[in-house]
Amino acid sequence: MPTRIGQRLSVAVKDRTVSRAEAEEIVQAARAERKWTPALQGELSTFVMKHGSKMDAQAKAVLEDFISSSRPRADLRDPLALKEHRTDVTWTPVGPDASLFVDGITADDVMQGYIGDCYLAAGVASLAAADPELIKKAIKDNGDGTFTVRFFEGVGEGGRARQVRVTVDDDVAKKPGGEALYLSARDGKEEWPAVLEKAYAKWKGGYERIGNGGFASDLFQTVSGRAADWGEVKDYKPDALWKKIQSTTSRHRPVAAGTFADNDPRANYSGTGVHGDHFYTVLGATEEGGVKYVTLRNPWGMDEPTGNGADDGVFKLPLTDFVKMYENIEFGG
Amino acid sequence: MPFDLAQAIRDAAPGAVVNVPAGAYAANLLIDKPLRLIGMGKVVLDGQKHGSVLRVRTGGVVKLAGLMLVGGRTGLAGGGVALEAGELEMLSCTLRFNEAPAWGGGGLCVRGSAKARVTQCRFEGNLGRQGAGVLVDEAGQAVLRDCLVAQNAAFEGGGVCAKEGAAVELFGCTLADNKVLGDAPRGGAVALGGTMTRAPKVTLSHCIVAERTRGASLVANVEAWPGSLALTHNLFPEWCQALGGDNRFGEPLFVGEGSEPYFLTRESPAVGAAQPQAYGAEDRDVLGRARGQPGDLGAFAFL
Numbered sequence: 001m002p003t004r005i006g007q008r009l010s011v012a013v014k015d016r017t018v019s020r021a022e023a024e025e026i027v028q029a030a031r032a033e034r035k036w037t038p039a040l041q042g043e044l045s046t047f048v049m050k051h052g053s054k055m056d057a058q059a060k061a062v063l064e065d066f067i068s069s070s071r072p073r074a075d076l077r078d079p080l081a082l083k084e085h086r087t088d089v090t091w092t093p094v095g096p097d098a099s100l101f102v103d104g105i106t107a108d109d110v111m112q113g114y115i116g117d118c119y120l121a122a123g124v125a126s127l128a129a130a131d132p133e134l135i136k137k138a139i140k141d142n143g144d145g146t147f148t149v150r151f152f153e154g155v156g157e158g159g160r161a162r163q164v165r166v167t168v169d170d171d172v173a174k175k176p177g178g179e180a181l182y183l184s185a186r187d188g189k190e191e192w193p194a195v196l197e198k199a200y201a202k203w204k205g206g207y208e209r210i211g212n213g214g215f216a217s218d219l220f221q222t223v224s225g226r227a228a229d230w231g232e233v234k235d236y237k238p239d240a241l242w243k244k245i246q247s248t249t250s251r252h253r254p255v256a257a258g259t260f261a262d263n264d265p266r267a268n269y270s271g272t273g274v275h276g277d278h279f280y281t282v283l284g285a286t287e288e289g290g291v292k293y294v295t296l297r298n299p300w301g302m303d304e305p306t307g308n309g310a311d312d313g314v315f316k317l318p319l320t321d322f323v324k325m326y327e328n329i330e331f332g333g
Numbered sequence: 334m335p336f337d338l339a340q341a342i343r344d345a346a347p348g349a350v351v352n353v354p355a356g357a358y359a360a361n362l363l364i365d366k367p368l369r370l371i372g373m374g375k376v377v378l379d380g381q382k383h384g385s386v387l388r389v390r391t392g393g394v395v396k397l398a399g400l401m402l403v404g405g406r407t408g409l410a411g412g413g414v415a416l417e418a419g420e421l422e423m424l425s426c427t428l429r430f431n432e433a434p435a436w437g438g439g440g441l442c443v444r445g446s447a448k449a450r451v452t453q454c455r456f457e458g459n460l461g462r463q464g465a466g467v468l469v470d471e472a473g474q475a476v477l478r479d480c481l482v483a484q485n486a487a488f489e490g491g492g493v494c495a496k497e498g499a500a501v502e503l504f505g506c507t508l509a510d511n512k513v514l515g516d517a518p519r520g521g522a523v524a525l526g527g528t529m530t531r532a533p534k535v536t537l538s539h540c541i542v543a544e545r546t547r548g549a550s551l552v553a554n555v556e557a558w559p560g561s562l563a564l565t566h567n568l569f570p571e572w573c574q575a576l577g578g579d580n581r582f583g584e585p586l587f588v589g590e591g592s593e594p595y596f597l598t599r600e601s602p603a604v605g606a607a608q609p610q611a612y613g614a615e616d617r618d619v620l621g622r623a624r625g626q627p628g629d630l631g632a633f634a635f636l
Contacts, residue, residue, distance in 0.1 A: 158446035327408035
């Protein structure tokens with residue numbers, strides 16, 4: 001089946017000449033392609049080679065300039081694993097001026113999407129806060145619009161961990177309104193959170209498989225290759241827990257914590273600004289005026305208890321409240 | 334002085350036997366050494382919704398016998414028993430009304446490289462996001478023999494769920510009336526699904542798998558990265574004929590009432606349907622009764 005760009009090229013040579021205006025139209029058509037793949041770039045290059053003699057010099061220059069400056073992007077034709085979760089979405093590249101990293105890697109980059117993988121979003125933000133280099137090392141830009149993410153499998157299972165490499169393209173799923181359906185970056189041009197989650201989803205069998213709850217510690221292990229630790233908050237004496245959070249974050253290791261389920265009688269979140277059945281990034285532990293605090297971040301990148309400055313999801317809770325409101329805590333190794 | 338179970342476990346030397354007197358105990362306990370915990374009479378360990386009833390994390394073998402574990406509820410995995418490391422042998426235990434809503438394994442979760450051998454046990458009325466009765470994850474292994482897995486509910490794998498590189502073997506079990514709920518319910522009785530790089534293995538033999546309500550998928554294998562599924566000589570509902578093999582298809586004809594509604598009636602196609610020599614002279618059903626020859630499918634022998 002001829003491509004749209006192919007059809008436009010056929011029209012252009014029908015009268016045995018290509019004007020500058022037609023060349024510019026062709027470039028516009030090429031830019032409008034959903035994804036400028038190496039195949040389409042090859043098609044245009046062949047056209048210029050074959051019909052260059054029929055073009056005026058300016059038309060040829062316009063086309064050659066576009067060919068040399070355009071960056072083709074591979075289309076991996078996302079597998080079934082990535083399609084089954086929702087069908088009313090469009091998969092489009094982040095954008096022509098997108099970049100894997102924009103202004104470094106921080107927890108603030110991470111914005112959870114509309115599936116139940118708060119454990120993963122909070123975990124990714126924890127890793128970004130604790131050890132951004134780890135994320136940088138884990139994601140390789142293949143230069144063609146695809147990325148290869150390295151994970152570790154089998155960590156903490158007794159045997160030797162194995163490296164797993166998963167390649168995904170930079171298409172992201174958008175809801176009918178244009179909003180990102182899955183994990184995204186606060187800066188719409190930054191790709192790394194979406195790429196990391198997409199590779200994790202592809203590896204695990206799809207967004208449906210990862211969007212049903214889970215452990216942040218699994219993500220810590222699979223990205224770092226180091227065994228993680230997890231437990232229930234009540235297993236610790238509050239001061240010991242505070243110290244463990246402080247020592248773990250100061251060693252640049254990730255920490256995340258989960259709240260009780262909404263209907264759990266042990267906690268009542270009404271009016272607190274903290275949500276039940278949710279995972280939070282633990283950014284650190286501090287002491288001010290003799291009061292111990294735990295600093296947390298909502299992976300939604302917003303929605304926090306009042307009195308914590310800008311609504312960026314980051315807030316401090318007194319340790320006494322933290323141990324009442326959080327059920328489990330997970331530490332990266 | 335009342336028996337202090339937590340203290341008894343703390344004081345026990347590795348490998349010791351802790352005999353638990355009959356009674357009800359509030360329990361959210363970590364077992365971090367090889368131990369035998371034996372119920373002397375009717376022993377109920379109640380998690381009181383304050384975490385897993387038992388968490389097992391040891392390098393050795395932990396044996397549980399004659400215990401009823403109820404009321405566990407955890408934000409992690411394994412509302413009744415969370416087996417995180419080591420080996421667990423569980424005999425004649427009941428895991429009932431435990432919950433793991435955030436992850437799964439309402440009754441039992443086996444993860445890491447832990448191994449569980451579960452014999453003549455009951456998993457009833459547990460809730461979990463996946464694997465409401467039993468969740469086996471990562472490289473965990475579980476063998477369930479002569480067990481009843483009934484009336485558990487999850488989003489995926491109402492009875493049993495096997496993920497990643499897990500291995501699960503069910504022999505002579507009854508899986509009945511387990512439910513899957515939510516937007517994309519999958520695997521009313523059993524669900525399995527691997528990753529790009531590893532696949533779980535599940536075998537069911539001499540089991541009865543029954544649901545009162547016809548569901549989308551009784552035994553679900555994830556399409557994207559399926560696991561290895563072997564179904565031999567089981568009884569499935571009539572509407573599951575596509576499962577094929579040497580399985581039988583039809584109504585199990587349970588008694589359907591009383592204290593043991595999953596007892597078989599004389600007319601049940603599961604009666605006497607076991608393969609010759611499937612059960613040895615020592616084999617017992619979930620109630621501890623001799624299996625007999627040729628024996629019946631499912632957890633309950635027909636006597």
